[in-house]
Amino acid sequence: MRKKIVAYLTLFISLLIFSGCSNDIIEPVSKLDNVEIDTGDAQQNGTLKVHYIDVGQADATLLQVIDKDESINLLIDTGDWNASDVVDYLHAQNIKDIDIIAVTHPHADHIGQLDKIIGEFSVTEVWMNGETANSGVFAKSLEAIEKHNVEYYEPEVGEVFDIGPLEIAILHPNALSANTNNNSLAMRLQYGEVSFLFTGDAEQQAEQAILTNGANIHAQILHLGHHGSNTSSTPEFLQAVKPEIAIYSAGIDNSYGHPDAEVVDRIHSRDIPLYGTDTHGTIMVETDGKTYTVMTQKQGTLSQPTAGNSCLDINTASEEDVQQITHIGPALASELIKLRPYHSIDELTTIKGIGPARLQDIKSQGLACVGGK
DSSP, X not given: OHHHHHHHHHHHHHHHHHOOOOOOOOOOTTOOOOOOOOOOOXXXXXXXXXXXXXXXXXXXXXXXXXXXXXEEEEEEOOOOTTOOHHHHHHHHXXXXXXXXXXXXXXXXXXXXXXXXXXXXXXXXXXXXXXXXXXXXXXXXXXXXXXXXXXXXXXXXXXXXXXXTTXXXXXXXXXXXXXXXXXXXXXXXXXXXXXXXXXXXXXXHHHHHXXXXXXXXXXXXXXXXXXXXXXXXXXXXXXXXXXXXXEEEOOXXXXXXXXXXXXXXXXXXXXXXXXXXXXXXXXXXXXXXXXXXXXXXXXXXXXXOOOOOOOOEETTTOOTTGGGGSTTOOHHHHHXXXXXXXXXXXXXXXXXTTOOHHHXXXXXXXXXXXXXXX
């Protein structure tokens, strides 16, 4: 495993050269009231807390459980590269050690703060899907893994891990494709009789592959793929998962219209309660392995997004979406994704094939942006 990290770092060096508050009230899952999440560190044996952290248009989920008086902390994805909100949240939860960080895929809004987290907390192991990315964020992540002697592992489909009282089954990917979203590491977590499903930014193709594999994907709590985009959460997938609760992570007034109105309707038509970090802030599910409750940081009413003159954030948009930008076809879209993150639209000229004239056309179109601006 260590040799693989060194090889990745060597590859990247050559590529870069050349190119709050406490509240003990817990509301039933059938209600969504203004309940503040308890940020204290008190926790009982036999209780799992799953924090869907409000990190804007990014993803990060913290899982905490105490087994035989030993604290186990897992983190799925690490938020966006240009923020420190995940680091801040972990400190607020009095986290010192993290047993496993599972990065679903190397996009900057999922792997973004991995290097900062490794630098500030004691991390035992990092899981990734094996895909590389030609970006500074990814290179810094690998450097941090190597520098701090963190174990590295690429879990495979069919593997099942017993981590204390948690069982984690790997569902995807069988093999890497050209689409980074569809390479997302997908996992089903079982705690007693309660299960959770995480699919990163997996889209329809990946969901179909998961269905074809025939593994058990039923889960009471589903983390919607790709921030609630209509590229994910197909009717067939929802039918197989049969979730009782759906949760998505998205930024307030994000430029993508996440969650997509079609997905919201799809969830509501099945009478599935829907929670989103843009509306409800950080969302926490707490379970004893038999029943579960949901707490939200703030009250909110989910409304369908309205169409408007939104821009396309080149740091977080999918490979398919960036092809809406003038002059960006499949090949340039792939390069655009690999060279993330960008601090301004002007940095698109680092992509071979985009010169000053094409950059001006892109600016005139007014679609591409960085950070929603």
